[in-house]
Amino acid sequence: MLELQRIREQKDDIIERLKIRNLDVSEQINKVIDLDELRRKTQRELDDTLAESNKLSKEIGMLFKQGKQEEANQIKSKTADLKERSKQLKEEEAKIQEQIKEILYQIPNVPHPSVPKGNTDEDNEVVLTAGEIPDLGEYNLPHWELAKKYNLIDFELGVKITGAGFPVYTGKGARLQRALINFFIDEAEKAGFQEVIPPLLVNEASGYGTGQLPDKEGQMYHCTVDNLYLIPTAEVPITNIYRDVIVSENELPIKKTGYTPCFRREAGSYGKDVRGLNRLHQFDKVEIVQIAHPSQSYELLDKMVEHVKSLLDKLELPYRVLRLCGGDLGFTSALTFDLEVFSVAQERWLEVSSVSNFETFQANRLKLRYRGKGNKPQLAHTLNGSALALPRIVAALLENNQTKDGIKIPDALVEYTGFSIIK
RNA sequence: GGAUAGUUGGCAGAGUGGUCGAAUGCGCCAGUCUUGAAAACUGGUUUACCGAGAGGUAACGGGGGUUCGAAUCCCUCACUAUCCGCCA
Numbered sequence: 488m489l490e491l492q493r494i495r496e497q498k499d500d501i502i503e504r505l506k507i508r509n510l511d512v513s514e515q516i517n518k519v520i521d522l523d524e525l526r527r528k529t530q531r532e533l534d535d536t537l538a539e540s541n542k543l544s545k546e547i548g549m550l551f552k553q554g555k556q557e558e559a560n561q562i563k564s565k566t567a568d569l570k571e572r573s574k575q576l577k578e579e580e581a582k583i584q585e586q587i588k589e590i591l592y593q594i595p596n597v598p599h600p601s602v603p604k605g606n607t608d609e610d611n612e613v614v615l616t617a618g619e620i621p622d623l624g625e626y627n628l629p630h631w632e633l634a635k636k637y638n639l640i641d642f643e644l645g646v647k648i649t650g651a652g653f654p655v656y657t658g659k660g661a662r663l664q665r666a667l668i669n670f671f672i673d674e675a676e677k678a679g680f681q682e683v684i685p686p687l688l689v690n691e692a693s694g695y696g697t698g699q700l701p702d703k704e705g706q707m708y709h710c711t712v713d714n715l716y717l718i719p720t721a722e723v724p725i726t727n728i729y730r731d732v733i734v735s736e737n738e739l740p741i742k743k744t745g746y747t748p749c750f751r752r753e754a755g756s757y758g759k760d761v762r763g764l765n766r767l768h769q770f771d772k773v774e775i776v777q778i779a780h781p782s783q784s785y786e787l788l789d790k791m792v793e794h795v796k797s798l799l800d801k802l803e804l805p806y807r808v809l810r811l812c813g814g815d816l817g818f819t820s821a822l823t824f825d826l827e828v829f830s831v832a833q834e835r836w837l838e839v840s841s842v843s844n845f846e847t848f849q850a851n852r853l854k855l856r857y858r859g860k861g862n863k864p865q866l867a868h869t870l871n872g873s874a875l876a877l878p879r880i881v882a883a884l885l886e887n888n889q890t891k892d893g894i895k896i897p898d899a900l901v902e903y904t905g906f907s908i909i910k
Numbered sequence: 911g912g913a914u915a916g917u918u919g920g921c922a923g924a925g926u927g928g929u930c931g932a933a934u935g936c937g938c939c940a941g942u943c944u945u946g947a948a949a950a951c952u953g954g955u956u957u958a959c960c961g962a963g964a965g966g967u968a969a970c971g972g973g974g975g976u977u978c979g980a981a982u983c984c985c986u987c988a989c990u991a992u993c994c995g996c997c998a
Contacts, residue, residue: 530960534967541967544979548928551978563978570978733920733957860939864957 488591488698488851490866491523507598507813509606515590522590526583533576540569592701596848598813599785599822605812611825612812617796618805620829626889629832630882631763633889634660637909642763652753652761652768659909663884663896664771666903667877668746671773671798675874678794680744680775685724687747688715693727696853698819708750717750721774722871729778729855729867736859739867740787741778744874746771764878765837772876777869780857781846784868785822788844791872792824795840798875801899804883805829807836821846828879832886837879842872 494501494516502513543566550559603612634640639660645653656664672682694700694716699707708717718724725743734741749772753761760766775794779787792808799806811823820843827836847866850856856864888895893910901907 527960530967534960537968538966540978545928547978552928559978566978 488848489594489597490847490851491519491587491591494519495523501597504597504600505595507602507604508595508816509814510595512594515594519587519590522583522587526580526587529576529580529583533573533580536569536573536576540566540573543569595816595818596821596845598816599844601810602816602822603810603812606814607812608815610812611809611815614808614810614824616805616807618799618803618829620805621831621887623831623887623889626891627832628886628889629763630830630885633885633894634763637894639663639885639909640764650768652766654764654767659904659906662904662906663881663909664877666900666905667875667880668771668773670900670903671875672744672746674798674801675744675773675775675794678742678775680742683725683728683743683745685718685721685728685745685747687718687724687750689718689723689727690715693723693730696727696730697723697849698852699723702818705754706752708752718747719751720749720772720873721745721747722776725774725776726849726853726855726869726871730853731855733856733858733864734778734867736780736857736862739778739780739857740783743776744773745776746773748772749876764882767878770876770878773874774871775874776871778855778857779868779870781865781868784844784846784870788822788824788842788870791842791870791874792826795826795842795872795874799826799828799839801897802880802884803897803899804880804887806839817841817843819843819845819848821848828883830879830883830886832889833882837883839879839883840873840875843870845869845871 489501498516498520502511502516505512543562547559547562550556550562603610605611628636631640631642634642637660638658639656641655641657642651644655645651648655676682688710691700691714694707699716699719703719707719709715710717724747725745728743729741748769750769751767753766753768756766764770775791777784777787777791796806796808806826806828809825809827811817811820811825816823823841823843825838826840826842827838829835830837846868849869850866853869855867855869857867858864884897885894888897893908896904896907896909898907
C-alpha cells in the first residue's frame with residue numbers, strides 16, 4: 488500500500504511512473520487526495536467538538552463534587568447536541584477512511600526508475616546470461632520421463648493420495664530434495680542469513696500484512712474452519728515476524744532465511760506449463776528475506792541476486808537474469824529480478840527465483856518501522872527472494888545432466904546427496 | 911471439545927466511574943561523579959492523526975452499548991494461559 492503522504496507530495500511523479508505498468512491511476516490518485524482533504528476537515532471538526540465536550544464534562548464533574556447539582560444539570564443539557572454531532576462526524580470520518588483504503592489497496596507499487604517499459608514477459612530485459620548449455624545428443628528426455636525411468640518421482644501416486652500437482656518423491660528423488668534444501672540453507676547462512684522455521688499456516692492479519700489478501704485470496708488454500716491460510720511462500724510468515732514492530736536503526740539490515748513447503752492453488756494454469764515439475768500445488772523452497780534501511784535497499788537487492796547467481800553457478804546450471812518490465816512486475820514490487828535456468832530437453836527457460844525490493848509498500852501495511860537515534864519511526868524497506876525453489880531446479884538438473892550412464896550430480900551437491908550419479 | 915482466569919506503555923505490573931496517557935520497577939537515552947567503567951544520583955523516555963504554532967484529538971485486545979464523563983460497568987467477538995479430555 489502506498490503512503491498517503493507520499494501521494495500528497497509526489498502526485499504527478501507517481502502517476503507518471505505508474506504508466507510504466509501500463510496503468511493510468513490519475514483518477515484514483517485525485518480521488519484519494521480529495522477524500523483525504525475531506526477527511527482532515529472532518530477530523531478537525533470532530534476534534535473541536537470532542538474538545539468542547541471534554542471541557543464540559545470536566546466542569547460537570549467539578550460542580551457535582553462541590554454539590555452544585557443544579558448548575559451541573561444545566562450544563563448537562565448542553566452536551567446532548569455535541570454528542571449527536573460527534574457521533575455523526577465519527578461515522579463520516581470512518582466512511583471516508585474506508586473509501587481511501589479501498590482505493591489505496593488497488594494501486595500497485597511505484598516501479599523503480601530502472602524498470603523497463605513493456606507488456607508481457609517477452610519484454611523483460613535480459614541482464615545477463617551465464618553457464619554453458621550442454622549438448623545432450625540422443626539423451627534428451629524431459630524430466631518427467633527421467634523421473635519415471637529412475638524411480639525418483641511418482642506423479643500418479645500423488646494424484647491418488649491428493650491430486651494433480653502433489654508429487655511423491657521416492658528414493659534418490661527424495662534424497663535429492665533434502666540435499667538441495669540443506670545446500671540452499673547452508674549457503675544462505677554463509678551469506679549471513681539467519682535460519683528460521685516458521686509456521687506453515689498463517690492468520691488473516693499476516694495475509695494482509697504481506698499483501699496476499701485481499702487481492703490474491705483465490706491463490707491460497709484456506710482452512711475455513713479455523714480461518715487460517717496455507718502459506719504460498721515463506722515470505723509471508725517470515726516477513727510478518729516484523730508486523731507492528733519498530734526496530735532500532737542499528738539492527739538493520741535484518742537477514743532471515745527459511746525453508747518451507749509452499750502451497751498454491753494455481754487456479755487457471757494448464758497445458759505444458761503444469762507438466763511434470765513445472766508447476767505444482769505443493770513445492771519446496773528456501774526463501775531469503777531482508778528488512779533494510781531505505782538508503783541501502785538497492786545495494787542489498789543486488790547482493791541478493793549475486794547470492795542466487797552463486798547457487799546456480801555451484802549447481803553448474805545455465806541461467807539468465809531478467810529485469811522484469813512494467814507489465815510483468817508484481818503488484819507489490821518496485822523492482823524484480825527473475826532468474827531462469829535453461830531446460831535443455833524442454834528447450835525453454837524455467838523461472839527458479841524472483842528477487843524483489845518492495846521498498847515501503849509492504850512495510851506500510853505491516854507497520855514495520857525503524858527508528859534512528861532521536862528520530863521519529865520511519866518505514867523500513869522489505870526485500871525477498873527465492874534461494875531457491877526446488878522443482879524446476881530438479882527438472883533442470885535431471886534433464887541437463889543426463890548421460891548414457893545415468894544422471895550426474897554436480898560436485899557441490901555430492902556431499903549432501905551422498906551419491907554422485909543416479910543410475 | 912469442557913472449565914476457569916486473563917489481555918494495560920519496550921518488558922514486568924498497579925489501577926474497578928471524573929483530577930488517568932495511565933503509579934511503580936526494570937530496560938533504554940542524556941547528564942553529574944570517576945583516569946575509565948560499574949554503582950549511586952538527576953533528568954528524559956508510547957504511538958497515530960489534525961494544526962504554521964500554541965495546542966487539540968484518539969488509542970488500556972477488536973467492535974458495540976450505558977453515562978454529562980469509561981482502562982474501570984454491560985454486551986459481543988478474537989486471542990492467550992492453566993486444568994480436564996483427546997493425541998504426535
